[in-house]
Amino acid sequence: MATLTLRVDDAVRDELDRAARARGTTISDLLRSAINDLLGFEDAGAQDREDSVVVPRTLDVVQRRMFAMMHEMLGKLADDEDDKEYHQRHAEVMTEGFAGEYYAEFGFMSAELTPAECNRLNDILEMFRVLEFSLSQLSPADRERLGDDADHVLIFDGFDLQKPAESRLLSYAKHMVKDEDNWAEFRERLTTGERGNTHSSRLARYLRMHRVYTAIRDKNLSGRGRRRDDYLFDVDDLSSMIEAAWHPVSER
Numbered sequence: 001m002a003t004l005t006l007r008v009d010d011a012v013r014d015e016l017d018r019a020a021r022a023r024g025t026t027i028s029d030l031l032r033s034a035i036n037d038l039l040g041f042e043d044a045g046a047q048d049r050e051d052s053v054v055v056p057r058t059l060d061v062v063q064r065r066m067f068a069m070m071h072e073m074l075g076k077l078a079d080d081e082d083d084k085e086y087h088q089r090h091a092e093v094m095t096e097g098f099a100g101e102y103y104a105e106f107g108f109m110s111a112e113l114t115p116a117e118c119n120r121l122n123d124i125l126e127m128f129r130v131l132e133f134s135l136s137q138l139s140p141a142d143r144e145r146l147g148d149d150a151d152h153v154l155i156f157d158g159f160d161l162q163k164p165a166e167s168r169l170l171s172y173a174k175h176m177v178k179d180e181d182n183w184a185e186f187r188e189r190l191t192t193g194e195r196g197n198t199h200s201s202r203l204a205r206y207l208r209m210h211r212v213y214t215a216i217r218d219k220n221l222s223g224r225g226r227r228r229d230d231y232l233f234d235v236d237d238l239s240s241m242i243e244a245a246w247h248p249v250s251e252r
Contacts, residue, residue, distance in 0.1 A: 016031070024054035024111060054111040055106045059094075072087070075091065124206050128186075129185065131154045134233040134237070135150060138235060142235040149245075150242065154238060158197060158202070159196065159197075160197070160199060160201045165203060166202060173186070173196060174190050208244050212241060
């Protein structure tokens with residue numbers, strides 16, 4: 001494995017360090033993941049990681065004092081003796097720095113969803129907005145030509161709740177559709193029934209589709225005015241999207 005040396009400003013180094021610590025990883029792993037994403041390489045382990053919860057290995061004395069004071073105040077305000085004892089114990093953990101007990105404080109906190117991951121979700125939803133509208137505009141003959149896979153592949157149905165990376169994207173999607181003006185067409189399927197849980201992996205498929213989608217979209221828009229129907233995918237475009245969904249070779 002090759003080694004790269006990268007020089008950055010101190011401010012950039014500090015931001016990378018904060019970002020890595022927030023995700024419970026190292027700067028090297030953070031940059032390796034970013035490079036893989038830039039080059040289009042799949043991070044085979046990232047989608048199956050179980051570290052969707054991040055507990056800090058260490059806190060500085062200022063952070064510990066802040067958490068200790070918070071628990072001291074909440075303990076004084078609590079009416080229930082069990083609640084008082086709970087906050088007293090947590091105040092002691094922070095004051096004494098018992099790092100092995102930090103999970104009780106932070107174990108419910110999920111790892112950050114990075115700006116790149118948030119943008120990725122929006123890109124996926126935008127893709128399906130175009131695909132679903134294009135599908136609805138086909139003639140019955142063209143719809144039949146696409147076959148039975150069309151609805152299964154070209155309509156967004158969510159993510160696999162059992163995959164940590166996909167579960168986080170599903171949570172973000174549900175957060176997004178709470179806004180009445182945001183992705184309204186996906187709201188019902190993410191809030192009723194299976195609530196967007198596909199019970200099988202989707203992310204790799206969506207990423208393959210998005211690479212092909214981008215190429216087709218840019219080709220369709222090349223050299224033309226930006227009319228509304230320029231964003232429509234015809235039956236051949238949609239056939240290519242179905243092919244990309246099922247066959248990784250299509251992303252070449």
